[in-house]
Amino acid sequence: MKNTLIHLNSSPYTGLACKEGLDLALVLATFEQAVDLCVSGPALALLTLNQQPDALHGKNLHKLLEGLEFYDIDNVYIERSETEHPGAKNAELAQNTWSGVTALNTQQWQRLFSQYQQVFRF
């Protein structure tokens, strides 16, 4: 069995990439494949609490996060500097982020990508 990292880097509201990346993660997990997620850039919006998208905005992908543990997807990584540094682009997220994420420092984040046999980017 191979271990897989799904890297989400697209906004959940500008296209289908984020959704289709999550779909692949769920299917891999359904087939009992080891899969972790990491989230960066525009995809960080996925983690914001209290989202209320309507049908026109698209599916509420944030709701999927709570269900990940039932698929044995236990690791969702972000890079701490993207949200927590003063003046960080996504600074407002730090106070308002889903609690299931693991924040990595830059070195850990960079090492992350070589720990998997395959990384798929969406």
Next chain:
Amino acid sequence: MQYTLLITGSPYQSKACHSALRFVKAAVAAHPNSIKGVFFYEDAVLLANALSQPPRDEYNLTQAWQELAVSNNFPLYVCIAASVRRGILSESESQRYEQSQHSLAEHFQLEGLGTLVDLINTTDKIIQFK
């Protein structure tokens, strides 16, 4: 070494399908059986639209993929969920959704993501073109 290709980039908004085609041509030239399969996902499924007609003086990418797959005997899988939402329907899916037309190009097959998982587990390396 056998490769599976996962292509996710749109044939119109990216060069993912073009670059992947060049990769496959180089791979089969070096080792004839080096491609296990190609899986189209996200907007890359638009490549499998039988009704798209590129201008006559432009490259026909769909046809190039069909010819390459047939001559080298590897399958072209297209994600069924990604395809159906984008209007790429096989004859049987067309019937299922009670449509009067179908649009899946010849030599492409609609498959679930489970087929991709199977390819991942039976191929040495998988390469994504985005």
